[in-house]
Amino acid sequence: MPPSLTLHFDELELLLSEMENLQRKKVLDLARRLKPGIVLEDLQNPHDFPELQDTDWHYEDGVLTGIKSVQTAISRLRKERSDDGEKA
Numbered sequence: 001m002p003p004s005l006t007l008h009f010d011e012l013e014l015l016l017s018e019m020e021n022l023q024r025k026k027v028l029d030l031a032r033r034l035k036p037g038i039v040l041e042d043l044q045n046p047h048d049f050p051e052l053q054d055t056d057w058h059y060e061d062g063v064l065t066g067i068k069s070v071q072t073a074i075s076r077l078r079k080e081r082s083d084d085g086e087k088a
Contacts, residue, residue: 009078016071023064030057 024040031038035051046052046061 009074009081012074013071013078016067016074020064020067020071023060023067027057027060027064030054030060 027043028038028040031043031046031049031052034054034057035049038049042049043052043061046057052058
């Protein structure tokens with residue numbers, strides 16, 4: 001792959017962090033439409049809030065979970081590469 005098309009881990013992690021922040025806001029905004037006054041910490045236990053039994057909310061929360069999973073995979077790959085002495 002040409003160097004100009006290669007993403008470095010720092011750039012990728014920054015992009016994913018921005019995506020996570022936007023998606024977290026989307027999830028919280030939707031949750032607040034379903035249950036006014038809900039806070040981000042409440043979303044750690046969504047089963048405590050029957051109002052969140054909403055297909056759209058579950059979808060958006062699933063997207064957020066996917067982004068977090070990719071961040072975890074990238075972090076692991078970065079660690080493995082740095083343990084092998086490669087520049088990440």
